[in-house]
Every structure is written in structure tokens, then in C-alpha cells.
Amino acid sequence: MAKQYKVVHCTVNGKEIEQVVDVRSSLTDMLRNDLHLTSVKKGCEVGECGACTVIINGEGFNSCIYLAVWAEGKEIWTLEGLTGPGGELSDIQQAFVDEGAIQCGFCTPGFIMTSWEIVNSGKEYTDDELRKALSGHLCRCTGYENIFRAVKKTMLRHLGKFEEAELVNSQGITEYPEPMPFK
Amino acid sequence: MSNKYIGQAVTRLDAHDKAMGRIKYTDDMCDKSALVIRVLHSTVANGIVKSIDTSEAEKIPGVVRIFTCFDLKEKHYYPTAGHPWSTDPHHQDIADRLIMTDHPLFYGDDIGAVVAEDEVAASQALRILEKSVVYEELPFVLDAQEAMEEGAPLLHEKFPNNVLAHTEIHMGSVEEAIKEPGLIKCEGWYETQPVQHCHIENFICYAYGEGDRTVVVTSTQIPHIVRRVIGQATGMDWGKFRVIKPYVGGGFGNKQDVLYEPLCAWISIQLGGRLVKLDVPREETFICNRIRHAIKYHITSWMRPDGSFAARTFKAWCNNGAYSSHGHAIAAKGLNAFPQLYPCDNIDGETWTVYTNRSVAGAMRGYGMPQASYAFEVHAEDCARAVGMDPLEFRRKNLMPVGYYHAFSKNELYSDTFNQCFDKGAEIIGYYEKAKKYANQTGDIRRGIAASTFWYNTAVYPIALETSSCRIVMNQDGSVQFQLGETEIGQGADTVAAQMIADTVGIPLSMVHPISCQDTDVTPFGTGVYASRGTYTLGFSVRQTALLLKEKILEAAHQFTRMPVYNLDLVDGKIIRTTDGRELMTIGELALSKLYTTEGSQHLTAESTYQIKSNAYSFGVCFAEVEVDIPMCRVRVLNIVNVHDCGQVINPLLAAGQVHGGQSMGIGYALSEKLLWDEKTGRPLNNNLLDYKMSSFMDHPRLVADFVENYEPTSAYGTKGLGEPPTCPVAPAIRNAIGQATGVYINELPLSPHTLFREFTDAGLINDSFAEE
Numbered sequence: 001m002a003k004q005y006k007v008v009h010c011t012v013n014g015k016e017i018e019q020v021v022d023v024r025s026s027l028t029d030m031l032r033n034d035l036h037l038t039s040v041k042k043g044c045e046v047g048e049c050g051a052c053t054v055i056i057n058g059e060g061f062n063s064c065i066y067l068a069v070w071a072e073g074k075e076i077w078t079l080e081g082l083t084g085p086g087g088e089l090s091d092i093q094q095a096f097v098d099e100g101a102i103q104c105g106f107c108t109p110g111f112i113m114t115s116w117e118i119v120n121s122g123k124e125y126t127d128d129e130l131r132k133a134l135s136g137h138l139c140r141c142t143g144y145e146n147i148f149r150a151v152k153k154t155m156l157r158h159l160g161k162f163e164e165a166e167l168v169n170s171q172g173i174t175e176y177p178e179p180m181p182f183k
Numbered sequence: 184m185s186n187k188y189i190g191q192a193v194t195r196l197d198a199h200d201k202a203m204g205r206i207k208y209t210d211d212m213c214d215k216s217a218l219v220i221r222v223l224h225s226t227v228a229n230g231i232v233k234s235i236d237t238s239e240a241e242k243i244p245g246v247v248r249i250f251t252c253f254d255l256k257e258k259h260y261y262p263t264a265g266h267p268w269s270t271d272p273h274h275q276d277i278a279d280r281l282i283m284t285d286h287p288l289f290y291g292d293d294i295g296a297v298v299a300e301d302e303v304a305a306s307q308a309l310r311i312l313e314k315s316v317v318y319e320e321l322p323f324v325l326d327a328q329e330a331m332e333e334g335a336p337l338l339h340e341k342f343p344n345n346v347l348a349h350t351e352i353h354m355g356s357v358e359e360a361i362k363e364p365g366l367i368k369c370e371g372w373y374e375t376q377p378v379q380h381c382h383i384e385n386f387i388c389y390a391y392g393e394g395d396r397t398v399v400v401t402s403t404q405i406p407h408i409v410r411r412v413i414g415q416a417t418g419m420d421w422g423k424f425r426v427i428k429p430y431v432g433g434g435f436g437n438k439q440d441v442l443y444e445p446l447c448a449w450i451s452i453q454l455g456g457r458l459v460k461l462d463v464p465r466e467e468t469f470i471c472n473r474i475r476h477a478i479k480y481h482i483t484s485w486m487r488p489d490g491s492f493a494a495r496t497f498k499a500w501c502n503n504g505a506y507s508s509h510g511h512a513i514a515a516k517g518l519n520a521f522p523q524l525y526p527c528d529n530i531d532g533e534t535w536t537v538y539t540n541r542s543v544a545g546a547m548r549g550y551g552m553p554q555a556s557y558a559f560e561v562h563a564e565d566c567a568r569a570v571g572m573d574p575l576e577f578r579r580k581n582l583m584p585v586g587y588y589h590a591f592s593k594n595e596l597y598s599d600t601f602n603q604c605f606d607k608g609a610e611i612i613g614y615y616e617k618a619k620k621y622a623n624q625t626g627d628i629r630r631g632i633a634a635s636t637f638w639y640n641t642a643v644y645p646i647a648l649e650t651s652s653c654r655i656v657m658n659q660d661g662s663v664q665f666q667l668g669e670t671e672i673g674q675g676a677d678t679v680a681a682q683m684i685a686d687t688v689g690i691p692l693s694m695v696h697p698i699s700c701q702d703t704d705v706t707p708f709g710t711g712v713y714a715s716r717g718t719y720t721l722g723f724s725v726r727q728t729a730l731l732l733k734e735k736i737l738e739a740a741h742q743f744t745r746m747p748v749y750n751l752d753l754v755d756g757k758i759i760r761t762t763d764g765r766e767l768m769t770i771g772e773l774a775l776s777k778l779y780t781t782e783g784s785q786h787l788t789a790e791s792t793y794q795i796k797s798n799a800y801s802f803g804v805c806f807a808e809v810e811v812d813i814p815m816c817r818v819r820v821l822n823i824v825n826v827h828d829c830g831q832v833i834n835p836l837l838a839a840g841q842v843h844g845g846q847s848m849g850i851g852y853a854l855s856e857k858l859l860w861d862e863k864t865g866r867p868l869n870n871n872l873l874d875y876k877m878s879s880f881m882d883h884p885r886l887v888a889d890f891v892e893n894y895e896p897t898s899a900y901g902t903k904g905l906g907e908p909p910t911c912p913v914a915p916a917i918r919n920a921i922g923q924a925t926g927v928y929i930n931e932l933p934l935s936p937h938t939l940f941r942e943f944t945d946a947g948l949i950n951d952s953f954a955e956e
Contacts, residue, residue: 024303038211039204041432043383044465048872051383079204093202097194100836103844104673105201106208106383106432135880138872140381140433141673142840143847145886169885 010071012037013081019068027063027071028052031078039079039109043138050137053110054078060114062136079109082116091157092116095150103141111137115151119158127152187755188682188692189900192836196678196697197430197671206430209387209402210462217389217460218247220450221305222443223295223312224471225287228540228865229323229336232285232294236315240297245304249312250450251295252283261416264509265405265439265546267648267710274647277347277507279339282416282446287318288338288505289540290865291470298450298459323540323865327479327502330539338505338538345538347503348511354522355529360494361485369569370483373558374931376857377477377502379469380547381877384432386463386472390447392456393425397448400427404434404672405711409444410703416445417452424448428701431672435848436546437473438672439713440508469870473545474858476513477502480558490570490577494529497521499555501536501544508545511536512646517555520638523589524559525581540865542858546713548848549639549910556637560915561930564633564922574919575605575614575634582636594640594800598893601636604804604826607889608634612806612824621923630821631924632808637911641799641904642716649716649795651724652707655684655732657787659778661756661770662694663732668709669721671699674906675837676717680725682833683900687729688736689753690770707790715801715904718833722899723793732789736770739777739787743768799895799903803827805849805912809920813948816939818854818921824887825909831894831901842888842909849913851878857933876935 004023011017012035021030028045031037031054040063043051047065054063055077082090089097092115102108111134118125118133125133130152131144139147149168156165200206223235237249262276269275283293297312299305324330330338330345338345388401403409406428414421431438447461463472481498501514518534549556567577579602587596609615617632624630642649655665665684671677677697685692698706737748740758744751744767752759756770777785808822825842832838855876859868869875888909894901914932921939922928927946931938943949 033215037204038207041208041384042210042462043385044872046465046871046873048465049383083203087203089199089202096202097198100192100194100840102195102198102201103675103840104382104384104431104433105197105206106673108201109204112202131880131883138381138383138877138879140383140435140848140877141844143843143845143850143886144880144883145843146840148880 006069008068008072010073011075013077021068023069025068027066027068030068031063037078037080041106041109051107051110053113055113055117060117079112092119092154095154099146099150101142101146101150107137107139111147118151119154124159184687186686188685189833192834193682195675196681208384208430208432209400212400212429213389213460214458217458218298218300219302219305220447220459220461221297221309222293223309225290225292225294226313227287227318227320228290229321230287230318233317233319235295240308240312243304243308245300246308247300248298252285255283257418259416259418261412263441265408265711265713268411277510279507282449289542290867291542296450325539325541325860325865327500327537327539330537342538347507347536347538349535350515350518351533352518353531357494357496357529357531360529363493365488366485366493367569368485369566371562371565371930373480373561375478375554375557376932378475378852378856379858380435380437382433382435385465385468386442388444388447389460390451391458392451396423396425397451398425399444399448401444402431402438403428404438404670404713406701406703407708408710409441412441413445413448417449426703428670434672435548439546440473442472465872466870470542470867473508474542475547476544478554482558482562484566486566486570490572490580492525492527492581495527497532499534502539503536504539504541504543506543508543513551516551520555523583524638526583541860549907552637552639552911553852556911557915557932560635561918564919565928578636592645592798594798596800597896600802600828600893603891604828607891608804608806608824608826611887611889612808612822614806617808627813628810629924630810631920633916633919633923634804634806635912635916635919636804639801639908639911641719641801642795643714644795644798649720650792651720652709652792653724653728654707654790655728657774659775661774664696664698666698666706667721668707669717670701670712672712674841676712678837679718679833680721683722683725684729687726688733690756715906718902719898719904720795722902723795724791726899727793728789728791731791735787740773743776797897799897801829801904801908803908805916807916807920809917809924811921811924813943816936816943818934820850820884820917822884826889827905827908828891828893829905830898830903832890832892833902838905839888841905843886845909846886846913847878847883848910850882853914853917853934855933855935
């Protein structure tokens with residue numbers, strides 16, 4: 001099959017771009033190879049692991065199963081775009097650092113993008129809803145424990161519930177809730 | 184030395200850059216001009232490659248070159264295990280692997296490779312090439328015990344009956360001991376399944392020529408070992424290769440093996456040093472890297488009515504897959520642990536490691552002990568029930584006692600670790616109240632609670648070499664860089680080493696910088712990270728080297744302050760006169776002066792190697808509380824608590840993270856993960872993250888990690904192994920809890936709905952028409 005190329009116009013991390021892509025390319029390929037946004041990770045390339053998650057028009061997508069040509073006219077955010085111009089971390093990034101939610105770091109960019117969508121949604125997720133919303137991401141290092149805490153705390157802070165955020169269990173064992181029954 | 188940073192929950196030094204997404208992993212560093220390698224894998228489980236017709240595949244635009252097993256003119260068999268080399272031939276790993284083979288021994292074995300300008304061309308060529316391979320198919324065997332039978336297909340001529348190794352232990356006399364009247368016998372078969380590491384970064388490497396050498400950049404735990412093995416696999420001098428390890432997206436033991444670095448380097452050499460990249464797809468990571476050994480156990484115990492052991496026997500059959508990789512070491516670890524965890528005067532034990540036509544099993548977090556712990560702790564639970572004792576009291580009575588000394592390893596249990604961990608864990612989870620509450624339940628949905636322990640040690644002494652090297656280089660402002668042979672792979676080795684250096688040298692942590700990217704040309708020699716050894720082994724060389732540097736600093740301070748060295752100290756970045764506590768100069772002033780002085784200018788650096796001749800037990804416990812939906816055959820983990828004694832905790836935040844990761848891997852191992860092969864063809868059936876069920880965010884309860892800290896006396900900083908232990912006790916704790924809830928005690932893994940359906944039906948808990956069909 002002969003190669004076919006197409007020009008894609010979109011906004012990436014707030015910047016308008018025009019990019020020639022092979023029509024067979026995934027958005028992951030375009031972001032990594034053409035735009036050098038290497039925070040977008042490849043863990044499976046079939047939409048199973050979530051490492052390549054980016055925000056497209058406000059919603060998280062696995063960019064590995066999203067064709068680059070579909071990005072035409074879209075607004076895309078990757079992890080690189082969350083860091084401020086002076087290198088300052090956004091609150092969700094900082095929470096991942098502070099809560100020990102990062103180990104090897106390979107799943108981190110995708111996780112932070114979905115978390116960013118959650119904390120900016122203005123919605124208060126229950127614990128079960130949070131777990132479900134984050135379950136498109138696989139992590140083998142953390143057991144998700146500290147990631148959960150980072151996201152929940154940041155979500156509560158976004159909702160102005162600062163005191164409640166501080167009460168989210170830290171790595172201590174004093175508060176031990178009665179588990180919820182089967183649903 | 185005072186502990187300012189040791190024991191503190193400082194955040195990872197690389198966390199900030201990882202949160203920004205600017206940390207470079209292997210693929211991020213590779214130039215986009217790289218040619219792409221895709222490996223041609225066998226589609227038979229055992230056979231001879233008669234021919235491969237490359238002509239059609241070569242016509243695909245973008246294909247640069249196709250290599251087949253017939254292009255390998257010199258056959259250099261090589262070992263792949265990430266073990267330290269031994270100059271004694273009897274202690275060397277088995278060399279049974281080739282870069283490409285014309286006699287594939289498992290579905291997925293490497294028989295050729297396509298090199299193309301891009302992934303699409305490489306994949307298209309590969310699909311055509313796969314159809315052009317002509318095999319003479321041979322019978323294959325997937326089960327370890329069947330592979331030992333007469334007439335089973337033989338994988339390696341030097342290993343009759345496919346037995347890679349067989350070892351035995353005998354203590355006292357089981358035959359005599361069981362004559363004692365009134366003994367109670369408990370016996371069982373216990374079976375564990377093959378699983379995969381599933382680090383989110385697949386294995387990847389790339390290679391290129393530089394001068395007359397080849398540089399290999401690879402996602403590995405063991406760069407110095409990789410260099411040696413590439414040399415062995417290509418028949419070239421080891422110094423002809425330079426191996427670079429960038430940040431690694433998880434290893435868990437899979438990357439403690441040499442995987443595709445030799446093939447990648449060899450191809451680059453064939454192409455005159457062109458840049459070639461070998462990025463393993465997830466589907467191939469599952470079956471063409473390494474997996475966890477499936478091990479089948481048979482254990483019998485004879486107990487007195489008071490619950491003490493009179494005699495015990497242990498047998499294990501370990502399915503090693505098609506090549507040796509780590510070989511017998513994994514099965515042997517379980518055999519070695521058996522008489523130690525529950526000591527008994529009369530023991531017979533034996534274990535076989537067996538070649539089969541399955542994916543190659545190697546190191547994986549726990550190194551045989553998640554399997555053995557399952558058998559040990561499931562059996563212990565059943566023994567307690569057989570004698571009518573509380574399972575926790577039974578363990579407390581029989582577990583390795585304080586002061587236990589193991590002559591071969593020189594390990595000693597210095598503290599009352601087991602009881603302390605059980606006490607703490609039981610209190611956190613409310614074990615005794617819940618165990619009582621959950622006794623004698625009826626109904627469809629029931630809860631259970633149980634505990635489990637395990638045996639583990641920290642490093643590989645005295646079985647293999649333990650050596651650690653460190654280099655610390657001081658800058659003009661008194662800050663330092665350091666390098667270690669122990670690799671950062673996500674566990675936090677760089678951060679804990681920096682904490683140690685800051686405290687030992689006496690400078691702020693903000694002045695200590697790890698050089699995380701390792702390069703065998705410049706990083707001091709080390710064998711990498713494995714065996715939960717990192718924090719323990721690096722501690723020795725870090726402390727020794729930091730003290731050497733401090734000695735040089737204080738000598739320089741003597742030059743500039745005129746004070747005798749014995750009256751000087753370096754504390755928090757300041758040279759202090761110890762006699763009156765006066766601050767004489769800062770480390771920045773000293774470092775600057777020492778470099779630029781016109782009398783005795785010196786670059787302040789230190790480097791040293793420490794050979795470790797000790798090891799340390801590292802124990803802990805797991806408590807699990809589950810809810811079982813009997814008609815749905817579903818288990819939900821409600822609560823899980825691990826308590827570990829890893830000695831001095833250097834960094835509580837990172838230590839808890841290690842425990843969480845181990846618990847998580849243990850939950851998947853207990854409930855859902857299992858690699859499957861088609862019995863008729865030997866073809867893998869679920870080598871992807873959709874069909875292979877890792878435990879996801881929703882399968883996890885809140886994970887609780889806690890510690891008892893008994894300072895390890897053999898250790899440079901009182902610390903000992905923690906990376907692997909948390910995985911070991913999880914599956915048996917969950918199994919025992921399911922047993923408490925339902926009365927059905929299951930002896931295999933995973934405890935998936937498929938297994939539970941069969942077991943609950945057999946036990947009469949489910950009896951509908953569907954089950955009776």
C-alpha cells in the first residue's frame with residue numbers, strides 16, 4: 001500500500017499546529033514522533049493500559065487507538081501542557097509527587113491526564129466512582145493506593161473542601177473504615 | 184553521623200520530572216531515524232525450521248534486511264540469567280540459548296528478524312514471512328510432570344527426562360519419626376499458575392555502532408550483566424559493548440534477564456553499526472520475555488496433638504519452560520526455605536526443575552517464594568485445622584523462633600519479628616473479633632478473615648557474589664553527584680541512596696544528585712538490582728564511599744582551618760569544630776577553596792567497592808478479609824494489611840509504596856491472573872492485557888502497609904530487603920480467608936470464578952441444574 005499523507009490542523013497544549021501525517025498514524029505516533037511530546041507513553045498500543053491517554057476536547061482518550069487524522073480541528077492536551085510557563089506543576093501533578101503516587105513513572109502521564117479531567121469536572125465523585133473513572137489505567141508498581149489519595153485530595157480541594165481533603169487517609173492506620181458491601 | 188534524612192518520608196528525587204513527563208525512558212531517547220526490528224517467532228511449540236522463504240517479504244517497500252536462523256553462522260550458546268558471573272564453570276548458568284534458532288522449543292521462540300524503515304513495513308513483512316516458514320513439527324509437552332515421563336519429547340540432549348536439576352534435603356529420619364503414636368497427618372497438593380510481570384513499559388532496546396564498538400541502550404535492571412552476556416552471545420570481547428540504562432518503566436525481574444539485547448546488537452553489527460530499535464509489543468512481552476514459574480507441590484506433615492511437628496515431607500515440580508534462564512535457583516529457594524520457616528527435626532524434601540515447551544520462566548518479584556509461600560501457608564492453615572488450633576496460634580507455636588541460626592547462609596533471626604508483625608497486623612484489621620464473628624456463617628454472601636506469612640531473605644550471599652560499588656564526585660559548591668551499580672527501576676533506589684549519602688557525608692539532601700542513567704563505560708561495576716538486595720547492598724558501598732569522601736573533606740578542612748582532623752566534623756553542610764561547636768566554614772567554601780587553591784589543589788571524589796558477605800532474613804505477614812458471593816463465585820478483597828520487618832525503614836513513603844505494589848501483584852496472583860496455552864497446539868491463548876486479567880483499580884481495596892522496625896545488625900544502615908516480600912503472603916491469606924468464609928479450602932491458583940465454581944459445586948454449596956450438567 002502506497003503511503004498517503006494528510007495535513008492535520010489542531011491545537012496541542014494551547015498552540016495551533018499544522019502537521020503532515022501518514023493517514024495510518026495513530027495520534028500517539030503524531031504526538032510522540034512529530035511533536036516530540038514523549039510524555040505520551042506506549043504500553044500496549046491497543047487501548048488496554050491507558051498509558052497514552054490525552055485529553056481531546058475535554059475528554060480523556062487512549063491516543064494509541066485514535067487516528068491522527070481524527071484530530072483535525074480538535075483541542076488536545078498532553079502532560080507537557082499542564083506545567084506552567086515557569087515550570088510550575090499544576091496541583092494534580094504536585095499531588096502525585098507529594099502522595100508518593102509515582103514509582104517507575106511510566107503510567108503516570110496517562111493517569112494524571114484522566115485525573116486532571118476528574119478534578120476539573122466540578123463533580124464530587126464517590127470513592128467507587130473515582131476507582132471506576134480511573135480503572136482504564138493499569139499500574140503495576142503502586143497498587144493504585146497513593147494514586148487514589150492524590151486524586152481524591154485534589155478533587156476535594158477543587159471543590160473548596162480543604163479540610164475534608166486533609167482528612168483523606170494518609171499512610172497511617174488510625175482510621176479504618178468498614179468496607180462497603182457488594183454491589 | 185546523625186539521621187537527618189534516613190527514616191524520613193522524602194518524596195522521590197525523580198518524582199517532579201516524572202510528574203512533568205520529561206523523564207526519558209529508552210524509546211524517548213532513541214533517534215526517530217532508527218530502523219525497526221521485529222522478531223520472527225515460531226508458531227509451533229516444538230519443531231525444526233526446514234526453510235524460510237524471504238523473497239516475498241523482501242519486496243515490501245521499506246524492508247531493509249531479513250535475517251533468519253540460517254544466517255547465524257557462528258553458534259554461541261549463552262546464558263541469560265541476571266546472575267553475577269562465576270569464574271568457576273560449575274557455578275555458571277546453563278548456556279542453552281541462541282540469538283536465533285532453527286529448533287524452536289516453544290510457541291514464540293525466536294527464529295528470525297525483519298529490519299525495516301518503519302513499523303508498518305516491518306509488520307507487513309513479518310506477516311508474510313510467518314507464512315513462508317516450513318517446519319518439521321515435533322511432539323511437545325507443556326506439563327512439568329509429564330515432561331519427566333519416559334518417552335516425553337526431550338528438549339535438551341544434556342538433560343535426560345527434561346530434568347534441568349533435581350536436589351534433595353534430608354534431616355533426621357521421617358521414617359522413624361512417623362512411628363510415634365498419636366500423630367495427626369495432614370497432606371495436600373498445591374498448584375500455582377504461570378503469570379507475567381506486566382511492567383507497563385514493555386522491554387525495549389536499541390543499538391548503534393560507535394568506533395569499533397556497539398552501544399546498546401536498554402530497559403534493564405542489570406546493565407553490567409547485559410554487557411557480559413552480549414559478549415558471550417556474539418563471541419566478541421565484552422569490552423566491545425557499551426550498555427546504557429535510562430529510566431526504566433518497571434522490571435519486576437523480567438528485566439533481570441538478558442532479553443533481546445544480544446539480537447539487537449548483533450543486527451546492528453551486521454548492518455555496519457546502523458541504528459536499530461527493537462521495541463517488543465505487549466503480546467510478545469507476555470510470551471517471549473520471561474514469566475513466573477508454575478510450581479506444583481506436595482506437602483505432608485505429621486503433627487502431635489499439641490500442634491508441634493514430628494515430621495514433614497516436601498516435593499515440588501517446577502515448570503521452567505523451554506530454556507534455563509534462572510534455572511534451578513527459583514525452585515531451590517523454596518526447598519531451602521521449607522525447613523527454615525517451620526523448623527522440624529525430621530524432614531525430607533526434593534524438588535525438580537523441568538524443561539517444557541512453554542514460554543521461558545525466569546525471575547519475578549518473589550523469586551519462587553510467592554509460589555512456595557502459597558503451598559507453605561495453605562498447608563499450615565490446613566494443619567492448624569487438622570489439630571483444631573487457631574491458625575495464628577498454630578503459626579506462632581511453630582514458626583522459626585528468635586535466635587534461629589542458619590549455618591549455610593549465616594542468617595539469624597535476631598528479633599521476635601513474626602509475633603510482632605502478627606500482633607500489629609491483627610490489631611489493625613481487627614483479626615480476633617472478626618475471626619470470631621465470621622465463624623459458622625450461612626447464606627449466599629459470607630465474609631472471612633485469615634493471615635499468612637512467608638520466608639524471605641535479602642540478598643544472594645552466599646550462593647553468588649555480592650558486590651557493590653559507589654562513586655561520589657563533589658562540585659565547586661560542595662554538592663555531589665553519585666553513581667551506583669544498583670539501578671533505579673522505579674523502586675526508589677536513587678532516593679534512599681541520596682538520603683544515606685546526605686546523612687553520612689553531612690550535607691543537605693538538596694546537594695546530593697543521583698546519576699540515574701547508567702552507562703557501563705562510566706558507572707562503577709555492579710550487578711544491578713534483584714533479590715530485594717538494592718537498599719541493603721548499596722548501603723555498604725555508599726557508607727564506605729561517603730566516609731572516604733568525608734575523610735578527604737576533613738583533611739582539606741584541616742588545611743584551611745589549621746585545626747586537627749579529630750576536632751573537625753561536617754554537619755549539615757558546615758565544617759564544625761567539635762570542641763566548641765563553632766562553625767568554621769561551609770562545605771561550599773571548602774570545596775571551592777580545595778579546587779582552586781594554589782597549594783595542593785584537589786578534586787574531591789571518592790570511589791570504592793564493598794564485597795558483602797552477609798545476608799538478612801526479611802519477614803512479614805499479610806492479613807486479608809474477603810467477601811464471597813457464593814452463587815456468583817466471586818471474591819472481593821475488603822481489607823488487606825501487610826506488616827513487614829525490613830529493619831530500619833529508610834523512607835516510609837517509598838517503603839509503603841513497595842508494599843502496596845507487592846500487595847497488588849499478590850491480589851492479581853490470588854484472584855485473576857493466569858497465562859493459558861492451548862493443549863492441542865501449544866499456542867498461547869491470552870497474551871494481551873484484555874484477556875489476561877491483571878487486577879485493576881476497581882479490584883483493589885484500600886491497601887494498608889505497616890512496619891515493625893528491628894534494626895538489622897549486619898546492615899550498613901540497619902535496613903534489609905523489602906522489594907519482593909510483600910507479594911509473597913497475599914495469595915495464601917486470601918485463600919485462607921475464603922476458606923474461613925465458606926468452609927471450602929482450595930489448593931490452586933488463581934481463585935477465579937472458574938475455579939470457585941468447580942470447587943463450590945464439588946462442596947455442594949452450589950447445586951443447580953447448570954452445575955450438574
